[in-house]
Amino acid sequence: MDEDILKLTDMQLDALREVGNVGAGNAATALSQLINRKIDMTVPQVSILPLGDVPDVVGGPDVRVAGVFLRVYGPAPSSILFLMPRESAFTLVDMLMGRERGLTEQLDPMDESALLEIGNILAGAYLNALSFFTKFTLLPSIPALAMDMAGAILSVILIQLGQMGDHALVIETQFTTDGDGAVKGHFFLIPDPGSLGTILTAIGVKE
């Protein structure tokens, strides 16, 4: 598996980036409509990283984050993880609940389900794009939420990848809302070992 990841051609990486771009674009549009704000999105990074370096993408393993996790079922099983700094999660909840900014300091069950729903909508929007390119039916699981250290949350997917190799293929996009009290988030799609080949074949760039 490691060999597969390390041998990806530029064209394959470009293709993955494009899928990520459309998927994240869909997700950003959905989020923008939900909170009625403009959202800036970075061009997706497709990176191949040693497993231990992945937490650095979000600022290090001990950074406090909110994570919404979903499994993707279908011909190309994958994991989706939406990570936000803790403060961004609180701000996002304020926006969704129509509360004054800065009021949320701890999540109640209603806030938690709002964040889960965000995860659901983002994942659905993203998977729509992935389904379009691959012609696969890809279904998300119900989402799960954790508020904890970035390393601890990421360990869930990294361990899974660790069974196959020492590197992770990470398709990652960063979101930022405009205005003060910006909401930042990272959206990760991490194909299961074996799924990457299936996706590459389906989008027509398998060597």
Place this chain on the structure above:
Amino acid sequence: MMADLIKVGMADYKVGRNPASLISYGLGSCVGIALYDPVAKVGGLAHIMLPDSTQARSSENPAKFADTCLPLMVAELVKNGATRSRLVAKIAGGAQMFVFANATDIMRVGERNSQTVRMVLKKLELRLVAEDCGGNYGRTVELKLENGIFRIKTIDKGEKEL
């Protein structure tokens, strides 16, 4: 003088001696394994991701697995003046970060990790004296080589010393 703080990344291990401390940040389903010789005040900390190298498809990094990491760490500790029979082990981690109604094997990896770590320690005849495993929260662990205290920090579940 500030004592050295040696960082241990995911799928890695480090050894050191008094007055340094070994620290590993943000353990989730991974397991932190501390080995300490209280007389030589030499110790090591491993941050393993998976229990068993024989079930993995491939790896170039032995520090990723409990069964291949521990013998390496023990050898390095002995080289640094530790006596094998004096080594005591403390472990922490193995959480299940996301709780699903129908948890699959993938989600229960933390539990399997800590179970296998206990077995590997037993097989290597290393004495497990304390542990803090399970739950659904992350941990930062620090081994103080001055006294062998294994400190566990969490975000909402407080702090404890083993």
